[in-house]
Amino acid sequence: MDAHSPTTPAYEQLALYIDGEFIEAAGRRGQDVVNPATGVAFARLPHATTEDLDRALAAASKAFQGWRFSSPLERSKILRRVAELIRERAPAIARNITLDQGKPLAEALQEVTTCAEHAEWHAEECRRIYGRVIPPRAEAVRQLVIREPVGVCAAFTPWNFPFNQALRKAVAALGAGCTLVLKGPEDSPSAVVALARIFHDAGLPAGCFNVVWGVPAEISRHLIASPIVRKISFTGSTAVGKSLAALAGAQMKRMTLELGGHSPVLVFEDAEVEAAARFLARTKTRNAGQVCMAPSRFFVHEKAYDRFIDAFAGIYAGLTVGDGLAQDTQMGPLAHLRRVDAMESLVADARARGAAVLCGGERLASGGYFFPPTIVTGMPDDARLMTEEPFGPVVPVTRFRSTEEALARANALPYGLASYVFTNSLATAHHVSNRLEAGMVSINHFGLALAETPLGGVKESGMGSEGGTETFDGYLATKFVSQSTLVP
Structure with missing residues (x-):
């Protein structure tokens, strides 16, 4: 079937998404998007420049200063709206996934529609990010444990489930109060651009979610090396995961890695x-x-x-x-x-x-x-x-x-x-x-x-979990506050 048939929806207009703005090629380098069922290129994806990457990082950093203190009710409302928009737009998103990734349309549609459940689950769970009170040893002391968002996150998602993997990382980071710069799969990009449009239309503040594209090794090195980024999340091969972990480990940055299996x-x-x-x-x-x-x-x-x-x-x-x-x-x-x-x-x-x-x-x-x-x-x-x-x-x-x-x-x-x-x-x-x-x-x-169960591996299959009540663990820091009403 022709990707541009007048009887079917148009393929997603591919773009970067930075600070609430969709940015098309405008002279940028790029790459062809190929339909794996035909081997024929049918679209063009723009790559981010170094200036684009720095702008995305700056936007995420600035947005974090407000989003970190946003009400969980506000975050929940936006994620619920994301779920609604996913269900409304699922047929078009699924068709485009089939065009650039190849899976049968029924499978693509299932991938997209089940993501609405993940958005809803995180909408509920983000309202239940609790700390605790520790009984003190002295009457004048109050001891609190607070869970706080870690900061700006860099996420790298694979081509095999382009919508699902991007959505899972986005809702976990945003639900926790973090902001995000995401590099999606250049081979199957339409789903991630569609996701950016969904968050945009759901009312997510500018800068909270940013999408960039480019040569994977170049993008990952730039984002992970930035002092703005406090945590990385990656789904992909064990070999690439080890490489990214080495970059992140050199700066003691948090990691969630869902790697290969057999x-x-x-x-x-x-x-x-x-x-x-x-x-x-x-x-x-x-x-x-x-x-x-x-x-x-x-x-x-x-x-x-x-x-x-x-x-x-x-x-x-x-x-x-x-x-x-x-x-x-x-x-x-x-x-x-x-x-x-x-x-x-x-x-x-x-x-x-x-x-x-x-x-x-x-x-x-x-x-x-x-x-x-x-x-x-x-x-x-x-x-x-x-x-x-x-x-x-x-x-x-x-x-x-x-x-x-x-x-x-x-x-x-x-x-x-x-x-x-x-x-x-x-x-x-x-x-x-x-x-x-x-x-x-x-x-x-x-x-x-x-949505309600943890997904993650052991040994060389990664570290950390996505989904379930564990879903926010990698995006939250634990702070202990001890306060006395008396000065000793």
Whole structure:
């Protein structure tokens, strides 16, 4: 479908957003935005100049002096209005996400609409940022613990869920009383510009939320080095996260990092094996497997293995791959050509190590970045597919004999984001959930990333949490005040 068809809404007018003003190219450098379903560029994104970055930082700093003392009721009102506008504008935002990111339209629409819940949750929780009174040792003393916003935040968000990831960071920072400079994903920028328009129209004061674009390494170095920035939040790969953490750590700046994963799936003999296989086939398809929490290493008990493979392949191999705007598409393209190259490389390494490819395995002949659902079996645990996050629709499936073997293999990698368990035994569920080295464990379903639940990892999958009652922790400083009515 033509991105500029007169029968459909126009693609988002891309711009920077600084101090309440939308700023278009006006001679600035920029880059093309490509539709991954066609490989054709159809829009142009302006990059921020150094002067733009400094203006955004200055605007955020100035706005913080007022926003930090704003009433939680005022913040709540604005976030509620943001939720309303998200629901009103969801169809247009979702279509543009499909155009520049590639995921099927239904998935894009779900991404946007669920963000309204996140805005509403933070609207409520920001009214409950409480301190406490500590009983004193002397009658004339009063001891208070106060939670205060840390200051200006710099946020860096990924291309796989462009609206969701930007929204989650924005509502947490703003709800806590912080201000924000956000660098979104240059490959899929429309959702972040749409979010800026939503905050603008919801009445957020100028300077509280700013959006910049550019060469990622250049932008991150400039923002993190600035003494104005007091905290960073990043979602993306472990390698980039470590680089940003080093920059922030050199200046003792707070960090929330949601990094890569390679989520193990443990399917036990007593599970509803066929139902688990069908569920996982649908879950793995989401965003063509480009999900940090995607189930990505399948360990199946040897007594359940054949039934699982038959049921899983029966669905996964037959999925319809195509343009996300086509009604019959069940899985869209990968977001970049480099992701297609990565899938082929992982499959080639597995084959070289004796693995069998049950379906897929080679890029699809088309003008876009398409790679089919692929199942690989029989590879050793040191195959790249078992040690590197695939971030695509390639699934390694292996057997295990005992619970302790499965746990040892699941915990063998430095990642610890999400994990999945399928069993009908309460004892097994309890035992395994206590021993999996992961920030999130989901048993017999996908119960992650809800507004009211914390999202975060351990080990090299990051630090800190987003969502749930933990959502503001990274954006608040703790101040102790001890006051006496008498001078000693």
